[in-house]
Amino acid sequence: MGDTQDISVKGLDDFSEKYLISNEDKDEYISVSGGQKASKEALRKYAETRKTDFIKRSGGFAEDLIAFIIEQKMMRQLSDRETVFALALTNINLRHAYGSTQGNEDKVTPERREALLKEFDEVCWGAQQFWEANT
Numbered sequence: 001m002g003d004t005q006d007i008s009v010k011g012l013d014d015f016s017e018k019y020l021i022s023n024e025d026k027d028e029y030i031s032v033s034g035g036q037k038a039s040k041e042a043l044r045k046y047a048e049t050r051k052t053d054f055i056k057r058s059g060g061f062a063e064d065l066i067a068f069i070i071e072q073k074m075m076r077q078l079s080d081r082e083t084v085f086a087l088a089l090t091n092i093n094l095r096h097a098y099g100s101t102q103g104n105e106d107k108v109t110p111e112r113r114e115a116l117l118k119e120f121d122e123v124c125w126g127a128q129q130f131w132e133a134n135t
Contacts, residue, residue: 098117
């Protein structure tokens, strides 16, 4: 993914916008004005730019994580199996933390926890779909 200008957005769809692209992100270089009167083309360009930015940011982070994992694997002299186990355990921990109260016991009901875990799983499924569409 890196710094290339030709970033494929194949595989990112409405699902990805809902779960993978935060509504809190601020795009500085695309402005859509006119509210509901904004043209469909302006809204399409805005959505496409958000997808591309998401791919660049998360793809760059993924590349950095892979480089770190390879470095740590060599430094610790880990086998492939040990590395895969460690990454699987890390992902299990991430999922647990994503659905946990994280110090906000009064804010995360059992129903909210289940919704967060479902969201985590859907994000992972979206990443799988993106990977399959682009490899």
